[in-house]
Amino acid sequence: MSTIARWYQKRSQKIAPYIFITPNILLxxxxxxxxxxxxxxxxxxxxxxxxxxxxxxxxxYTKLFSDQVFWTSLGNTVYYTAGTVPFSAAFGLLGAILLNRKIPLRSFFRAIFFAPVVVSMVAAGLIWSWMFNPNYGLFNEILSKFGIEGVSWLTSTTWAMPAVIITTLWLRIGYCLVIYLSGLQAIPDELYEAASIDGANGWQKFWSVTIPMIKPTTTFIIVMEVIHGFMVFDLIYTMTNGGPGFSTTVLVQYIYQKAFEEGQMGYASAIGTIFFFIIMGLTAVQLRLGREKD
Known part of the structure; x- marks a missing residue:
């Protein structure tokens, strides 16, 4: 092979990867x-x-400081995120520990718990809206069996957000479960065997072996769930449309309202910019805390 041919071959090998990733970069x-x-x-x-x-x-940007609806939507977003992230992570971990054992129909139960993850947010919102219906909904029907008066779930400023949080937990626990399951299966059995030799019981193994070994998994789940919590839109739009009043209006919905319903693209962009830096800041803090714990 000539020198020119070798040079051309090496050149092609260097350029080829960039050609393949160019469509993704452009998108x-x-x-x-x-x-x-x-x-x-x-x-x-x-x-x-x-x-x-x-x-x-x-x-x-100065207009934001006097916009009460903006602060209300920010507070609702924090409320929604705080109500979904810890519970979805905790129940996901609990389910992963149970389904990591050798039990009958283990694969079936894993599929059942993961099934809600692939359900459309709009479809889930419609289904759970029917379940929360004050007249013929499943939840009020169950409460009536115990002699408890039904609740106007989605039309109450007190109960509308908890109803949306319950729906979100049904959707997100399966996702956390699968991620935790992969983290648990990556823990070497030798660590548990060594802990048993040292006389550790099940609870001590959980705190001394399981929790430290799945810290990277926990960091990933928390980051993803916080981002999901702050980015929620379609579920709330389907179930409550931000109401009653502004009790379930979140930041993304408020941006949508200002941009596409009221035509205030500049103001909506300012809210979106602030929202972007909030997400970036929260993600950076969580990743930093995760590294410090490691």
Missing amino acids: FLTFMIIPIFFTFYISFHEWGILGKPQFIALEN
Whole structure:
């Protein structure tokens, strides 16, 4: 093989990987990076989708401080996330520990618990809205059997968000279970055998072996669940549409309302920019805490 041929072959081998990933890079730039920078740009303008954006500097951001609905939606988002993340992770871990044992129909139960994960959020919202119906819903029917008066779940400012949280737990526990299951199966059996030789009981093995070994898995689950909690939209839009009042309005829905219902793209972009930095900050803190624990 000539020197030119060898040079061409080496050159082709270096260029080939970049050719294969170019479509993904273009898609990532088109649908992720460019929209992010455009959102940041529009947040300094007043724009109603049509017409030319008008530069208004920091006016959209200063408006946020006096926007009570923004703070309410932020509080609802935190409430929803705090109500879903710890419980979905805890019940997911509990289910993973139970299904990691050699029990009859283990594969069947794993499939049953994971099934809600693949259900559409809209479909789940409709199904659970029927179950929470104050007149013929399953939950009020069960309460009536115990002589308890039914609750107006989705039309009550007190119970609407808990109803959405319960629905979310049904959807997300299976996801956490599967991730934890993979983490548990990666723990070497020798660690449990060594703990048994040292006289550790089941509870001590759990705290001294299981919990430390699945810390990376826990960090991943918490990060993903927090992001999911802050990004929720379709489930709440289907079940309550942010009501009653603004009791279940979350940040993503408020951004949608301002952008596509009221045509305030600049103000919606400012909220979206703040939302972006909140997500980035929370993720960075969780990853930092996870590394420190490791």
